[in-house]
Amino acid sequence: MAKTNKEFVTGLFQILWDKQPDQQTVDLYASRLDSGLLTRAGVEYSFLIAPEYSPVAEQIVRLYLAAFNRIPDTDGFTFWMGVHRNGGSNSQIAQVFAQSEEFVSKYGANLSNSQFLDLIYQNVLGRSADAAGRDYWVGQMNNGMARGEIVNQFAQSQEFKIAASTKVYASVVYTTLIGRMPTAAEAAAAPTNVEQLVLKVAQASEVTPTIGSISYSAPAFVEQQLNDGSISSSIILTLTGDTFKGNVGTSLGKITNVPTGLTGTLVKTTDTTATLTLSGKATANASINNVTNLTVTLDNTSFTGGKVVNIINAVKSDLQINYIDIPLNETNHLLSGKGALTTPLVVDLGQDLLTLDGKPLALLSGDIKKVDYVDFSLIAAPASSTGTTTGSSAGKVTVTTTIKGDEANNLLVGSNYPNFFNGGGGIDTMQGGIGVDTYAFGITPVANGVDTITNFTIGKGGDVLNFSAFLNKTGTTKIAAVNAAATTPKAWANGDVLTVQGNALDTTKIAALFGTGKAFTAPTVASKMVIITADIIGDASIWYVINQLDVNNITPDEIVLVGVLKNVNNLSLVGFDATNFL
Structure with missing residues (x-):
């Protein structure tokens, strides 16, 4: 079966560049291939001669x-x-090959190192071993080199690269361009020039038929308004490489997996376009999740050419209907909403991602990519203390909102459900609600930026500061506040969170808190810690400490400000509980 243009482009990235492509790039190439602006042969050639070209595919073929x-x-x-691509090496792959039944049946079992090496020379290089080479490789095996590694060394040798180059290049181009390996005859007759090879493979019978393609103007329908059940949008199908059969207004194909209450129709609007609509009102939209398998099926009778097999996307089974469980909008870079939640809501500005109950959620208006600020304060609070769960007693769902920032400066205001915040790398301000809110800090000072947290509740059952990404551990036992002027050093350990009461503490003053006659014992090993400081007025400061150069002394340059707790003073520090840290 012919590959779609998206599958073709994805294969080029994975095989020729040995990397996983991002979806935006795949879609861009695919749209230009769909329109005829690019050809597969031209794209293939550009990948083969690009600086990003990876030799991995050739290495696997040689193995x-x-x-x-x-x-x-x-x-x-x-x-x-x-x-x-997932981390396996040529040596590991070769070792698996060397232990396979196919390999043993070819080379034989119970061979001595000398016998094995003689066969490798003959089977791989097509010649007898020279004395010096034979002695060297036998010595390597006698010293423990695995036979799979011997196979890999010979496969990647310059001598074999030259000898096998025609078969190798042919294999790589055939499989990426037309989706199969060459026959022995095709490989033997393959041109050595890359451009000529691509042209020859492109002219193979697999790619000579005209392949049509259908593009869809949108991946999803959207409910007109909250719990309305009706769909106001439509999806336009655009056909290239063929034409739709019949007169304008003719119904085409069939639409399946349509929710109860809705009727799907696909009508020809021009020779190359058709409009897909959903009429009526869904009856279960308020209680079910989004639809992800709305299916359009076209057959031979839909096309003038009469061959649906030559039309890419003639069957599409992943169209969606997004019900508005909660109305969200982007206006002037602000994402806001109202209503009530029944399932977890996630906003990830770094990934331009918005999901409800793990499924993509569409905005009523605006663009998630433009969002810098999030305000969920108008989302209704749970009706009662038990209102944060839904579902049967056998499978309750905890209702939360997760808000993740990006590298820009973000203002993130949570809902009245429990919030999980991660500001990202910018200078961010985060404000929780009436629930138990968790604030996750970054793995490094740069990854975290400087976060300002408001409405933080200290004490048992209060909000949570999550430093586990930085400290590589969870929990802390050193929460009792220490006076910066103390002269009896308090012991601490790598990965602790320390709280300090003092006046206008900065990096220099904090570095001076460690040692004999100071507030804390001096370090003895390379270590990380978090220090929270506050004075009688103002706000508390959160500092990352990374002590790794002089492990017996902490210096000011090893201390970095990563956060501010608004309206938390030195008296407030006394109220910290172990449950405030993760």
Whole structure:
């Protein structure tokens, strides 16, 4: 079956560049291929000659040739490329090959190192071993080098690269351009020039038929308003490479997985466009989640060419209907909403992601990519103390809001449900609600930026500061506030959170808190800690300490401000409880 343009482009990234592409780039290439602005052969050639070209695909093909004396099968090649992309090495792959039944049946079992090496020279390089080379490799095996590594070394040798280059390049181009490996005859006859090779493969029978494609103007329908059940939007299908059959107004194909109360229709509007609509009102929209499997199925009777097999996206089974469980809008970079929650809501500005109950949530208006500020303060509070869960007693769902910032400066105002905040790398201000709110700090000072937290509740059952990403541990036992002027050093350990009462403490004064006759004992090993300081007026400051140069002394440059707790003074520090830290 022919690959879609998105599948084709994804394969180029994975095989020719040995990387996973981002969806935006795939969509851009695919749209230009769909429109005819680009050709697959042209895109293939540009990937082959780009600086990003990776030799990994060639290396995997050579391992097959060296170990099994054959071109890879497509499925096996794709699998081992995935293994390599996920951290597997050529040596590890070669070792698996060397232990396989196919390898043993080819080379034999119970061979001595000398016998094995003689076969490697003959099967891989096509010649007998020279004395010096034979002695060297036998010595390597006698000293513990695995036979799989021997196969890998010979497969990646310059001698074999030259000898196998025609088969290798042909394998890489055939599988990426037309989705299969070359036959032995095709590989042997492949041109050595890359441009000529791409042109020859592009002219193969698999790609000569005209392949049409259908693009969809949107991936989802959106409910007209909260709990209304009606759909006001439509989706336009645009066909290239063929035309729709029949007169304008003719119904095409069939629409399935349509929710009760709605009727789906697909009507021809021009020779190359059709409009998909949903009429009526869904009856269960207020109590069910979004639809993700609305399906359009076109057949041979829908196309003038009469061959649906040649039309990409003639069957599309992932169209969505997004019900408005909670209305959210972006206006002037502000994301806000109202209503009540029944399932967890997540906003991730770094990923431009908005989900409800783990499923994509569409905005009523605006663009999630423009959001710098979030204000969920108008989202209704739970009706009671038990209002933060929904569902049966066998499977209750805790209702929360998760708000993650990006590298910009964000203002994040939570809801009246429990909030999980992560400001990102900017200078962020975060404000919780009446629930138990958790504030997650970054793995480094740069990753965190400087966060200002308002409405923080100290004490048992209060809000939570999560430093686990930085400290590589959870919890703390050193929460009792220490006076900066104390002269009896308090012991502490790597990964602790320390609280200090003092006047206008800065990095210099904090560094001076450690040692004999000071507030805390001096460090003895490289360590990390978090220090929270406050004086009689003003706000509390949160500091990261990374002591790693002189492990017996903490210096001011090892102390970085990462946060401010508004309206928390030195008397407030006394109220901290272990439950305030994670």
